[in-house]
Amino acid sequence: MKSLNVSLGERAYPIRIGAGLLRQSSLILPHLPIPRAVIVTNVTVAPLYLEALSAPLRAAGAEITEIVLPDGEQHKNGETLNRIFDTLLAERCDRSTTIIALGGGVVGDLAGFAAATYQRGVPFIQIPTTLLAQVDSSVGGKTGINHPRGKNMIGAFWQPKLVLADTDTLHSLPQHELSAGLAEIIKYGLIRDLPFLEWLETSMDKLLARDGAALAHAIECSCANKAAMVAADEHETAQQDGRALLNLGHTFGHAIETGMGYGEWLHGEAVAAGMVMAAELSHRLGWLAAADVLRVRRLLERAGLPVRGAPLGVQRYLELMGHDKKNVAGRLRLVLLKHLGVAVTHADAPAAEIAAAIEACCRG
Amino acid sequence: MKSLNVSLGERAYPIRIGAGLLRQSSLILPHLPIPRAVIVTNVTVAPLYLEALSAPLRAAGAEITEIVLPDGEQHKNGETLNRIFDTLLAERCDRSTTIIALGGGVVGDLAGFAAATYQRGVPFIQIPTTLLAQVDSSVGGKTGINHPRGKNMIGAFWQPKLVLADTDTLHSLPQHELSAGLAEIIKYGLIRDLPFLEWLETSMDKLLARDGAALAHAIECSCANKAAMVAADEHETAQQDGRALLNLGHTFGHAIETGMGYGEWLHGEAVAAGMVMAAELSHRLGWLAAADVLRVRRLLERAGLPVRGAPLGVQRYLELMGHDKKNVAGRLRLVLLKHLGVAVTHADAPAAEIAAAIEACCRG
Numbered sequence: 001m002k003s004l005n006v007s008l009g010e011r012a013y014p015i016r017i018g019a020g021l022l023r024q025s026s027l028i029l030p031h032l033p034i035p036r037a038v039i040v041t042n043v044t045v046a047p048l049y050l051e052a053l054s055a056p057l058r059a060a061g062a063e064i065t066e067i068v069l070p071d072g073e074q075h076k077n078g079e080t081l082n083r084i085f086d087t088l089l090a091e092r093c094d095r096s097t098t099i100i101a102l103g104g105g106v107v108g109d110l111a112g113f114a115a116a117t118y119q120r121g122v123p124f125i126q127i128p129t130t131l132l133a134q135v136d137s138s139v140g141g142k143t144g145i146n147h148p149r150g151k152n153m154i155g156a157f158w159q160p161k162l163v164l165a166d167t168d169t170l171h172s173l174p175q176h177e178l179s180a181g182l183a184e185i186i187k188y189g190l191i192r193d194l195p196f197l198e199w200l201e202t203s204m205d206k207l208l209a210r211d212g213a214a215l216a217h218a219i220e221c222s223c224a225n226k227a228a229m230v231a232a233d234e235h236e237t238a239q240q241d242g243r244a245l246l247n248l249g250h251t252f253g254h255a256i257e258t259g260m261g262y263g264e265w266l267h268g269e270a271v272a273a274g275m276v277m278a279a280e281l282s283h284r285l286g287w288l289a290a291a292d293v294l295r296v297r298r299l300l301e302r303a304g305l306p307v308r309g310a311p312l313g314v315q316r317y318l319e320l321m322g323h324d325k326k327n328v329a330g331r332l333r334l335v336l337l338k339h340l341g342v343a344v345t346h347a348d349a350p351a352a353e354i355a356a357a358i359e360a361c362c363r364g
Numbered sequence: 365m366k367s368l369n370v371s372l373g374e375r376a377y378p379i380r381i382g383a384g385l386l387r388q389s390s391l392i393l394p395h396l397p398i399p400r401a402v403i404v405t406n407v408t409v410a411p412l413y414l415e416a417l418s419a420p421l422r423a424a425g426a427e428i429t430e431i432v433l434p435d436g437e438q439h440k441n442g443e444t445l446n447r448i449f450d451t452l453l454a455e456r457c458d459r460s461t462t463i464i465a466l467g468g469g470v471v472g473d474l475a476g477f478a479a480a481t482y483q484r485g486v487p488f489i490q491i492p493t494t495l496l497a498q499v500d501s502s503v504g505g506k507t508g509i510n511h512p513r514g515k516n517m518i519g520a521f522w523q524p525k526l527v528l529a530d531t532d533t534l535h536s537l538p539q540h541e542l543s544a545g546l547a548e549i550i551k552y553g554l555i556r557d558l559p560f561l562e563w564l565e566t567s568m569d570k571l572l573a574r575d576g577a578a579l580a581h582a583i584e585c586s587c588a589n590k591a592a593m594v595a596a597d598e599h600e601t602a603q604q605d606g607r608a609l610l611n612l613g614h615t616f617g618h619a620i621e622t623g624m625g626y627g628e629w630l631h632g633e634a635v636a637a638g639m640v641m642a643a644e645l646s647h648r649l650g651w652l653a654a655a656d657v658l659r660v661r662r663l664l665e666r667a668g669l670p671v672r673g674a675p676l677g678v679q680r681y682l683e684l685m686g687h688d689k690k691n692v693a694g695r696l697r698l699v700l701l702k703h704l705g706v707a708v709t710h711a712d713a714p715a716a717e718i719a720a721a722i723e724a725c726c727r728g
Contacts, residue, residue: 016553082442084515084517090513092686117481117508117518117520149454153449153482155483156480157484157485235485
């Protein structure tokens with residue numbers, strides 16, 4: 001088992017990475033203030049892992065309630081959130097009840113936001129079962145739901161007490177979800193870790209073959225990179241760089257997700273296409289060599305990811321990007337690449353260049 | 365103008381108390397990161413003070429959006445919250461937009477929770493226009509909404525950047541709302557400030573006559589007492605005493621509010637009856653003299669407050685109190701009085717004594 005710590009002062013917490021962790025109640029029990037937890041999961045994950053998680057906890061004397069939600073990004077909304085609240089209240093859960101998220105990013109975001117706002121905050125544990133959730137949403141404390149007008153528009157920062165990344169859960173993951181996770185993993189290499197990017201280029205075949213050691217290393221490097229950035233900028237308030245760099249490809253990607261309707265593109269797929277757009281724009285601004293743009297595109301392609309944008313039309317992209325949370329005072333702030341491994345935030349890209357980069361990547 | 369500071373490290377903020385403050389844009393503008401704010405108010409307050417607040421801000425160049433909600437505790441719910449989100453998104457407000465609450469506790473709780481969760485948190489300013497909001501909800505960072513199964517069940521801690529308590533707004537306050545504010549003011553005396561309690565006994569007539577200086581002093585003492593408690597226990601996590609002591613009368617009071625249906629009793633009225641119950645129970649536990657219970661009851665009566673509980677029946681009280689957030693692991697934790705001016709939390713009161721105290725106070 002690998003372990004790393006997310007350094008957030010009194011909100012610091014450990015991430016454990018390894019095979020079979022969710023079955024080990026001894027890893028979880030020390031983090032519960034009382035032996036009472038509510039596991040939030042979905043209809044896809046429940047048949048695979050819910051019993052494996054809850055049975056040992058119950059055997060150890062914990063009172064466990066299970067909430068099984070529908071699966072899919074389209075359910076990350078206020079209605080589903082209310083289902084969680086209804087159960088918590090019907091079961092008379094108090095402030096010492098721990099909420100455990102068992103599932104991918106949608107389950108984590110919903111359960112985390114419920115934990116952040118139920119009785120103004122209760123303890124939270126994340127057990128991410130997708131590669132994307134293990135390397136992205138399990139670090140950073142972002143929780144929330146979507147609004148018809150935009151993704152993740154309602155939410156809170158709420159740190160878990162513990163994250164368990166059980167690599168065994170990746171064996172049941174559909175191929176396109178594995179690829180979606182690889183998109184975020186590649187992102188860490190692109191924004192701040194050139195040696196890791198090079199390791200990914202040489203290890204992509206192993207990762208696609210779901211080699212346990214390679215996956216654990218990729219998760220550990222990703223979480224360590226993200227944890228360092230989050231520790232320096234917990235609430236994404238740094239004006240320059242800081243946590244905002246984690247959003248490479250996300251402003252373009254959110255436009256794709258919103259424009260196509262939530263659930264049509266996986267988040268990681270949209271981010272992959274968005275990172276190609278960001279690389280293309282970085283090249284047009286004179287920063288990234290054409291060969292490097294190609295290198296980004298090729299690695300993403302090898303990971304099974306789309307490198308072409310959804311055909312929304314440039315105007316629709318720009319309109320949807322206007323709603324992005326990263327904007328400051330109405331200006332479009334983008335994360336771009338100075339070099340491979342060096343990202344910056346930039347609010348001065350000419351609109352014509354942004355449009356040209358989008359168009360080039362939609363043509364493919 | 366009186367000023368005091370709520371000491372919460374990087375979340376510290378000032379409270380300004382005085383006449384005519386809401387018209388002074390120069391007090392507000394330095395706290396806006398960009399000159400863009402959304403004022404949330406209700407149909408009762410808007411005709412009285414909205415223009416007085418917004419016109420000077422607009423004249424100073426700020427872009428102001430106004431959201432006018434229906435009035436009343438029954439609207440402190442997810443539906444009204446969504447109205448705020450809808451406007452924020454339609455107006456494309458970003459993370460640097462400040463939300464200003466202009467109104468009583470309901471407006472403050474709703475607007476504050478919107479600020480806590482819109483795009484995971486935006487700046488927030490409170491301009492409380494009721495005595496209750498000026499002495500209670502403007503200090504402490506509690507925000508939230510009600511759920512059909514319980515009051516304030518969904519919420520977050522979110523500190524304002526600034527609180528303006530404009531005593532001019534109290535002239536338009538209905539008498540029973542003034543009294544409701546006095547309930548919380550008396551509470552500070554009861555839990556930790558005997559000299560203030562004695563001042564209240566000698567100054568009650570002035571307060572009821574809305575003497576500006578007396579009101580300003582009462583607001584200042586109340587906020588200072590609450591600020592000291594909040595600074596020591598920002599998130600109400602202290603096991604003993606700490607911020608929990610602010611809930612004197614509230615566990616009983618919440619039962620009255622929920623049992624009678626939100627909006628039937630004012631919060632302060634329910635707290636007043638609840639404080640009599642707490643005093644009665646404290647007496648039954650051998651702590652408070654009978655004469656002191658009478659003194660509590662008499663001061664509340666002079667303030668125009670109910671000292672008799674709603675006729676819900678003891679079983680219903682106990683059932684409703686089981687849902688209270690102050691419970692730890694299912695036990696009923698109550699705030700009681702060791703002496704006048706000295707409160708404690710207590711989880712070991714025998715159920716029979718709790719029932720007897722409720723019954724005695726409902727008989728009157």
